[in-house]
Amino acid sequence: MGWFIAPDYWLSRLVFQRALAAVYLVAFLTAALQFRALLGERGMLPIPRFVERVPFRRAPSLFHWRYSDALFAAVAWAGCAVSAALLAGLDSWLPLWGGMLLWLVPWALYLSIVNVGQTWYGFGWESLLLETGFLAVFLGNDEVAPPIVVLFLLRWILFRVEFGAGLIKLRGDECWRKLTCLDYHHETQPMPGPLSWFFHHLPAPLHRAEVAANHVTQLLVPFLLFTPQPVATAGASLMILTQLWLVLSGNFAWLNWITIVLALSAVQWPGRAPASVPAAPLWYEVVVLAVAVLVVALSYRPVVNMISRSQVMNRSFDPLHLVNTYGAFGSISRVRYEVVVEGTLDDGPPEDAEWREYEFRGKPGDPRHWPRQFAPYHLRLDWLMWFVALSPAYAGAWFGALVERLLENDRDTLRLLRHSPFPRDRPPLYVRARLFRYRYTSWRELRETGACWERTYVREFLPPVRLVEAAERP
Template structure:
C-alpha cells in the first residue's frame, strides 16, 4: 500500500517519537513531584472533591473510578517508566499492535491527570501533549512505514498551533501590530529565565525585528508546511529555530519543546529505510483512516474558532482533548506585579513585626536573586502566582488553602518552595501577602547594586491571617 505509507519518513518518525517520549517523561515527572500539595487528598484543590461534583462524561479519568494519593503516585511514576521505555525504543521491539498499545498507555495516564488537574492543568500545552500523544499511537513502529495521513495530521496540529497564535496576536493587543510588544514582554512574562534580563535590554529596533519575524513565522511559514519538499522541511526548520529563541528568552514549560517535536515530524531526515518492509495490514489501515477522518471532522470547531473575530486561546472542544485550539499572549502586560508572601512568629502582628519572606523556586522574589532556567519542567504554583498577581480572582480557589498549608507547615507544600524562612517545627503564627511592582534594573543599577530587579510596594493582597479551628482566620 504505497499510497498509505511514506517510507522516506522512517527516520523522521524515529526522531519524533523519541523526542515526544522525552516530553512525556518531563510531564509525568512534574506530576509525580508536585501532585500531593496541589491535587492530593490534603492538596489545595483535592481530586476527591473535584470528582465528587464533576461526572465522568465531562472529565473521563481513572481517578473518577478510584482515588488515593498512592494510586495517583503509582500512575505518575508508571507514566515516567513507560516514557523511559519509549525513549529507549521498546516500542520498536514489539509487534505493531504491542507498540501501539505501549504508546496508548502514557496518553491514557496523562489524560486522567489533566482531566482532574483543574486550574493547575489549565495550560494549552497540556492539551497539546495529549493531542500529539494520541497521534503518536497511530504512527506505528518498525513493522510498517509511517502513515501519510498521520504525518499530515501532525502538520495540521503544528499549523493550528502557530497560525492560531499568530492570529490571536494580530487580533489582540495593538502592540503586536505596532511591533512594540517585546518592549515589555521579556520583563512581564510569567516566569523569566536567566537570559530574560538581557533580552529585555536589547535595542528597541531589534525588538521590532523580533516581533516582525514572529509574525512571519506564525502567519506565513505554517502555510509552507503543506508544500512539497524540501520547502516543508525548511519551513519546519525555521519554526525550530524560532522556538529555540523562545527557549532562551524565558521559561514556558514544555510549550516550546512540544512545538519543536511537532516541527520535527515535518522534516524529512536523510536516511535509507529498511530494504524490505511489509505492507501495512488491513486491521491497521482501516482504524487509522477512520480515526483520521474523525479528527478532521472534529477540527471544525477549532477552525471555526480560529477564523472567528472572537477567537479564544487554549480551549479543548472534547473531554478527550483530541482536537484543540491554541494561542498565547494575545495581550501583553506593561507592568509586572508579584505577590510576596510573608510570615511572622509574633502573636499579635504589627507593621513593625519581623516579617520573613517565603522564596519561590522560579517566580521573582528577592530582587538580587537571578532567574533560573526550569523549562521544560513546569513549576505550577509559580505560574499560578503570576496569574494571582494579575487579579485576585485567579487565586480565589486555591490561595487560601496555600496560606493554610504554610501556617500548618505542610511538608508537601514547602517542597514546592525554594525556601521557608522558618525553621522546621516552628511555623509562623500569621501570614500576609503584599503586592509589589517589579521591573528589571538598568545596566547602571545592576553594576551598582548587583540586583536584577527593583521592586516597590503597591498594596496589601491579603491581611495578616492565622489558623483558627476551621482554617485561615483574619484576626
C-alpha cells in the same frame, strides 16, 4: 496501498517518537513530584472533591473509579517508566499492535491526570501533549513505514498551534501590530529565565525585528508545511529556530519543546526505511483512516474558533482533548506585579512584627536572586502566582489553602518552594501577602547593586491571618 506510506520519513518518525517520549517523561515527573500539595487528599484543590461534583463523561479519568495519593503516585511514576521505555525504543521491539498499545498507555494515564488537574492543569500545553500523543499511537513502528496520513495530521496540529497564535496576536493587543510588544514582554512574562534580563535590554530596533519575524513565522510559514519537500522542511526548520529563541528567552514549561517535537515530524531527515519492510496490514490502514476521519470531523469547532473575530485561546472541545485550539499572549502586560508572601513568629501588632519572606523557585522574589532555567519542567504553583498578581480573581479557592498550608508548615507545600524562612518545628503565627511592582534594573543598577530586579511596594494583597482565619477563607 502505496500512497498510504511515506518511507522517506522513516528517520523523521524515529526522531519525533523519541523526542515526544522525552516530553512525556518530563510531564509525568512534574506530576509525580508536585501532586500531593496541589491535588492530593490534603492538597489545595483535592481531587476527591472534584470527582464528587464533576461526572466521568465530562472529565474521563480513572480517578473517578477510585482516588488515593498512593494511586496517583503509581499512575505518575508508571507514566515515567513507560515514557522512559519509549525513549529507549521499546516500541520498536514489539509487534505493530503492541507498539501502538504501548504508546496508548502514557496518553491514557496523562489524560486521567489532566482531566482532574483543575486550575493546575489549565494550560494549553497539556492539551497539546495529549493531542500529539494520541496521534503518536497510530504512527507505527519498525514493522511498517510511517503512514503519510498521520504525518499530515501532525502538521495540522502544528499549523493550528502557530497560525492560531499568530491570529490571536493580530486580533489582540495593539502592540503586536505596532511591533512594540517585546519592549515589555521579556520583563512581564510569566516566568523569566536566566537570559530574559539581557533579552529585555536588546535595542528597540531588534525588538521590532523580533516581532516582525514572529508574525512571519506564525502567519505565513505554517502554510509551507503542506508544500512539497524540501520547502516543508525549510518551513519546519524556521519554526524550530523560533522556538529555540523562545526557549532561551523564558521558562514556558514544555510548550516550546512540544512545538519543536511536532516540527521535527515534518523535517525530512536523510535515510530511508529498510528495503525489507512489509506492506502495512489492512487492519492498520483501516484504523489510521478512521482516526483521520475522526480528527477531521472534530476539527470543525477549533477551525471556526480560529477564524472567528472572537477567537479564544487554549480550549478543548472534547473531553478526550483529541482536537483543540491554541494561542498565547494575545495581550501583553506593560507592568510586572508580584505577590510576595511573608510570615512572622511574632504575636504583636503587624506593623511591629518581623516579617520573613517565602522564596519561590521560579517566580521573582528577592531582587538579587537571578532567575534560573526550569523549562521544560513546569513549576505550576509559580505560574499560578503570576496570574494572581494580574488579578485576585485568579486566586479562587487555592490561594487561601496555600496560606493555610504555610501556617501549618505543611511539608509537601514547602517542597514546592525554594526557601521557607521558618524551622520545621516552628510554623509562623501569621501569614500575609503584599503586592509589589517589579522592573528590571538597568546595566548601571546591576553593576552597582548586583540586583536584576527593583521592586516597589504597591498595596496589601492579603492582610495578616492566623491558622483559624485562613481555614475559614474560601
